[in-house]
Amino acid sequence: MSKTVAVIDYGMGNLHSIAKALEHADPSARVEVTADPTHILSAGHVVFPGVGAIRDCMHELDSTGLRDVVLRAAEQRPFLGICLGMQAMLGHSAENGGVATLGLIPGEVRYFGDDLTDTAGNRLKVPHMGWNQVAQIAHPLWAGIDDGTRFYFVHSYFADPPDVAHRAGMSEYGHAFTAAIARDNLFGVQFHPEKSQKAGLKLLANFLAWNE
Amino acid sequence: MSLAKRIIPCLDVDNGRVVKGVNFVDIRDAGDPVEIARRYDLEGADEITFLDITASSDERETMVHVVEQVASEVFIPLTVGGGIRTVEDIRRMLNAGADKVGINSAAVARPEFVREAAERFGSQCIVVSIDAKRVSAKGEAPHWEIFTHGGRKATGIDAVEWAERMVALGAGELLLTSMDRDGTKSGFDLDYTRTISERVNVPIIASGGVGNLDHLVDGVVKGHADAVLAASIFHFGEYTVGEAKQHMAEAGVEVRL
Numbered sequence: 001m002s003k004t005v006a007v008i009d010y011g012m013g014n015l016h017s018i019a020k021a022l023e024h025a026d027p028s029a030r031v032e033v034t035a036d037p038t039h040i041l042s043a044g045h046v047v048f049p050g051v052g053a054i055r056d057c058m059h060e061l062d063s064t065g066l067r068d069v070v071l072r073a074a075e076q077r078p079f080l081g082i083c084l085g086m087q088a089m090l091g092h093s094a095e096n097g098g099v100a101t102l103g104l105i106p107g108e109v110r111y112f113g114d115d116l117t118d119t120a121g122n123r124l125k126v127p128h129m130g131w132n133q134v135a136q137i138a139h140p141l142w143a144g145i146d147d148g149t150r151f152y153f154v155h156s157y158f159a160d161p162p163d164v165a166h167r168a169g170m171s172e173y174g175h176a177f178t179a180a181i182a183r184d185n186l187f188g189v190q191f192h193p194e195k196s197q198k199a200g201l202k203l204l205a206n207f208l209a210w211n212e
Numbered sequence: 213m214s215l216a217k218r219i220i221p222c223l224d225v226d227n228g229r230v231v232k233g234v235n236f237v238d239i240r241d242a243g244d245p246v247e248i249a250r251r252y253d254l255e256g257a258d259e260i261t262f263l264d265i266t267a268s269s270d271e272r273e274t275m276v277h278v279v280e281q282v283a284s285e286v287f288i289p290l291t292v293g294g295g296i297r298t299v300e301d302i303r304r305m306l307n308a309g310a311d312k313v314g315i316n317s318a319a320v321a322r323p324e325f326v327r328e329a330a331e332r333f334g335s336q337c338i339v340v341s342i343d344a345k346r347v348s349a350k351g352e353a354p355h356w357e358i359f360t361h362g363g364r365k366a367t368g369i370d371a372v373e374w375a376e377r378m379v380a381l382g383a384g385e386l387l388l389t390s391m392d393r394d395g396t397k398s399g400f401d402l403d404y405t406r407t408i409s410e411r412v413n414v415p416i417i418a419s420g421g422v423g424n425l426d427h428l429v430d431g432v433v434k435g436h437a438d439a440v441l442a443a444s445i446f447h448f449g450e451y452t453v454g455e456a457k458q459h460m461a462e463a464g465v466e467v468r469l
Binding site: 013014016017020021024051052053114118123124125126127128129130131132133150152154155172173192194195196197200201 | 214215216217218253258280283284285287288289306307308309311333334335336337384385413414415438439468
């Protein structure tokens with residue numbers, strides 16, 4: 001039976017790249033960009049992407065009626081949140097004056113701040129944009145990827161799950177922050193695997209091979 | 213562990229063909245943007261920028277197809293500039309697989325366009341390109357003026373004030389091109405990039421004037437750029453992107469190797 005992966009299309013950003021990257025990562029996978037609840041819930045793997053602002057993200061989930069579908073899809077099958085999708089997996093975001101999010105993994109999404117500096121005291125710009133290293137915390141999705149490999153990030157807010165058991169990767173920008181989260185069948189990355197060249201494709205291939 | 217400085221090769225594309233492209237030894241078609249983008253990706257480019265210089269707007273659809281093809285096989289961030297005038301232009305490029313668009317003269321013509329674009333698509337994908345010439349007299353504190361039409365038309369706009377205004381309107385990144393240096397191979401205008409980099413809180417890309425690999429290092433170290441963009445040194449095969457990164461790493465600049 002061929003592997004099916006649904007990329008949830010709820011109106012938050014272009015999904016061409018993520019679909020192409022999944023196809024590239026595993027040519028045997030059947031990738032569908034979809035807003036159809038039946039298709040999402042029958043897929044073996046689900047990808048929950050997103051770019052933009054969190055209030056719009058939650059608004060779109062509600063106006064498309066997909067909030068419950070996302071929650072149900074996250075119950076048991078392998079589920080990958082990317083960027084804003086990952087942020088939405090936590091419980092609350094400080095963006096847009098404070099927005100309640102899906103609560104799949106306990107934790108806050110916080111702002112980097114406008115007075116961020118590196119250890120030498122140099123000012124750091126926000127958004128955090130570009131290739132940064134990720135220190136891995138053992139998980140099947142890191143298989144075959146060297147610890148400390150760089151991934152491509154673009155974000156101004158970061159995940160902060162208080163339970164270390166929910167942290168799957170750490171990065172640093174002014175301070176340490178959680179670059180990847182995990183719990184049971186759920187995985188979420190702040191960076192863009194679909195824009196992170198070989199390492200990103202490997203992570204996507206690992207996701208498609210993952211049977212939690 | 214920290215963020216790497218980015219090296220961004222830029223391709224000028226005219227009606228679907230790379231101009232100024234010169235044969236790499238093992239590339240079949242030096243004019244094919246897909247093949248050249250694939251090459252830059254393999255060499256370790258951190259992003260790729262396409263500048264669409266197609267004169268006729270009827271042929272802009274060609275660029276959409278180029279982006280689609282590149283985005284289907286090159287998995288690093290892609291930026292498309294040139295001819296981006298409407299929200300619809302941006303939507304088409306993003307749907308084709310671009311991650312960011314560069315807005316230049318359309319912002320000069322109507323600055324509110326930047327706000328509309330950022331509100332619609334998010335600041336992370338809006339790069340404002342600022343083409344400027346140094347207009348200060350000798351001995352005077354340096355200042356720069358925005359020029360349009362490939363540097364032929366003065367606008368009277370101060371580049372530093374403009375940069376701050378563009379960021380306030382929602383630009384997520386600034387591409388700073390020195391029109392004095394562009395094509396001269398004498399290095400970036402480092403005062404220009406540094407002055408603006410210190411005034412705004414978004415990443416800046418230095419552009420215009422790269423002639424050797426030390427210039428790239430200078431752009432970061434002295435020009436305080438977050439990323440450096442170059443076209444001809446890579447096209448003409450003088451240096452590979454990999455060599456550029458190695459050189460920057462040896463000079464102590466953090467890069468993705």
